Amino acid sequence: MFLTLTLGRSLLRFWPIRRPFAARPWGLHVGAGVLPVLFSDEAADPLPAAIAGDLPDLGGAGTPPGAEGAFEALMRAANRGDEGAYALLLSRLIPVLRGMVQRHAPGLGPETREDVVQVTLLTLHLKRQSWREDLPLLPWVHAIARHKAIDALRARGARGGTQRHVPIDDLADLLADPDAADPARRHDIDKMLGAIDPRAAEIVRGIGILGESAAEIGARLNMTEGAVRVALHRALRSLDVQRKRMIE
Amino acid sequence: MTTDVLIRLLASDARLRTRLGTRIALALLGGAVCALGLLVALFGLRPGLGQVLMTPTAAKTLVPLVTAGAALWTVHLAARPAAPMRPAARALGAVVALIACGFVVLGMLGGAEGLRRGLGNPMMMMCFTSVLLISAPILVPLLGALRSGANLDPARSGALAGIVAGAAGAASYSLACDQDDALFVIPTYSGAVVALALAGAFVGQFTLRL
Numbered sequence: 001m002f003l004t005l006t007l008g009r010s011l012l013r014f015w016p017i018r019r020p021f022a023a024r025p026w027g028l029h030v031g032a033g034v035l036p037v038l039f040s041d042e043a044a045d046p047l048p049a050a051i052a053g054d055l056p057d058l059g060g061a062g063t064p065p066g067a068e069g070a071f072e073a074l075m076r077a078a079n080r081g082d083e084g085a086y087a088l089l090l091s092r093l094i095p096v097l098r099g100m101v102q103r104h105a106p107g108l109g110p111e112t113r114e115d116v117v118q119v120t121l122l123t124l125h126l127k128r129q130s131w132r133e134d135l136p137l138l139p140w141v142h143a144i145a146r147h148k149a150i151d152a153l154r155a156r157g158a159r160g161g162t163q164r165h166v167p168i169d170d171l172a173d174l175l176a177d178p179d180a181a182d183p184a185r186r187h188d189i190d191k192m193l194g195a196i197d198p199r200a201a202e203i204v205r206g207i208g209i210l211g212e213s214a215a216e217i218g219a220r221l222n223m224t225e226g227a228v229r230v231a232l233h234r235a236l237r238s239l240d241v242q243r244k245r246m247i248e
Numbered sequence: 249m250t251t252d253v254l255i256r257l258l259a260s261d262a263r264l265r266t267r268l269g270t271r272i273a274l275a276l277l278g279g280a281v282c283a284l285g286l287l288v289a290l291f292g293l294r295p296g297l298g299q300v301l302m303t304p305t306a307a308k309t310l311v312p313l314v315t316a317g318a319a320l321w322t323v324h325l326a327a328r329p330a331a332p333m334r335p336a337a338r339a340l341g342a343v344v345a346l347i348a349c350g351f352v353v354l355g356m357l358g359g360a361e362g363l364r365r366g367l368g369n370p371m372m373m374m375c376f377t378s379v380l381l382i383s384a385p386i387l388v389p390l391l392g393a394l395r396s397g398a399n400l401d402p403a404r405s406g407a408l409a410g411i412v413a414g415a416a417g418a419a420s421y422s423l424a425c426d427q428d429d430a431l432f433v434i435p436t437y438s439g440a441v442v443a444l445a446l447a448g449a450f451v452g453q454f455t456l457r458l
Contacts, residue, residue, distance in 0.1 A: 080263070080264075081263035087258075094255075117251065121251070127398040128264060129397075131328070132328055132331055135330065139330035142330070143329035143400060144329055147458055207257055208257040209253060229261060232260055233261050236257065236258065
């Protein structure tokens with residue numbers, strides 16, 4: 001019975017039924033929240049200088065960073081191995097993703113929303129072969145972000161919705177020095193890295209936190225650069241699993 | 249972990265190693281080789297296969313192949329969020345509708361006796377299970393390849409993979425099967441394809457989650 005219901009529901013969704021306009025995720029929201037973010041330099045996180053160099057020419061100095069085709073050009077360059085283009089693309093996508101997650105899961109607290117953004121980033125990375133290079137990038141990003149936001153909402157519902165968001169201003173007097181390192185974040189990293197293979201954790205720590213290159217880590221760990229990259233890819237898959245568990 | 253750290257990590261792994269289409273193609277190729285090997289080892293090819301393929305009986309092989317092609321087109325797009333899936337879904341729907349219409353028309357032409365002969369054929373269970381057996385080596389690697397896609401509806405993708413595998417398995421098995429009555433072939437092969445679609449949907453729900 002369960003299987004029949006599940007398959008029936010899936011086939012109903014799969015059959016090309018004309019849905020109400022509100023159910024079309026991309027068409028409705030283009031003007032509402034995404035475009036202002038796309039065309040705003042301020043909205044994007046500043047990109048570390050180390051990864052912002054050698055960016056591809058996206059059509060001249062007057063081209064806005066999120067202009068049509070720019071995301072796609074960056075993604076195509078990234079798929080060919082251009083790390084700078086990929087870093088720029090991801091940093092440009094962050095505000096877009098935050099907007100999407102906020103819109104689809106407004107009930108989540110800021111930390112959980114940021115977790116959803118990070119899980120979405122990881123998923124975009126691990127599933128980027130599912131983007132067709134002749135299609136626009138943002139609808140693909142949006143579909144995945146929406147899915148992840150809804151997953152997070154479901155997980156919260158499964159926990160009985162016991163997490164409540166308390167405005168941080170109410171706790172201002174109790175907060176520690178804002179300039180100090182965030183122990184929760186530190187604990188978060190340690191916890192995640194502790195759950196994966198030690199060598200992979202070393203690679204993640206080296207590239208992500210210490211800013212080392214794959215070649216430098218390879219020399220330190222007596223591995224080839226290619227092996228470091230393969231290990232990093234596997235570590236990212238493990239981190240994806242860890243992240244999902246933390247959200248669920 | 250801060251988002252900046254994550255971006256740095258992801259950017260270090262920028263190069264895309266294998267395309268989704270390549271993975272699916274390789275999975276299908278491997279699955280088809282295994283299925284054909286199994287077919288030859290277990291049943292062998294039917295006598296006079298070359299001549300049979302020159303007659304209308306070839307539809308027994310061609311229709312499942314077309315079904316598998318349409319389902320493959322659809323599942324390939326189902327693993328790509330925001331890709332336009334409607335034309336592929338319509339093509340698959342049209343193929344299924346044509347098969348159903350064919351069965352109805354042939355049933356009307358054959359009458360009650362024809363239906364009794366087709367549906368009461370004692371070989372039905374044997375052919376049904378044989379199609380399932382031949383299809384399994386196609387379904388497993390196909391589901392494996394689809395895991396690298398982004399399946400927003402895993403049960404649907406699994407069901408479509410089941411249709412691809414079942415239809416391809418039916419096309420393969422038709423090279424060995426000497427039962428040519430359409431009123432036997434359509435329900436038997438279709439039943440096996442539906443069973444595989446259900447199995448694919450069930451497995452896909454757990455293995456194809458994004």
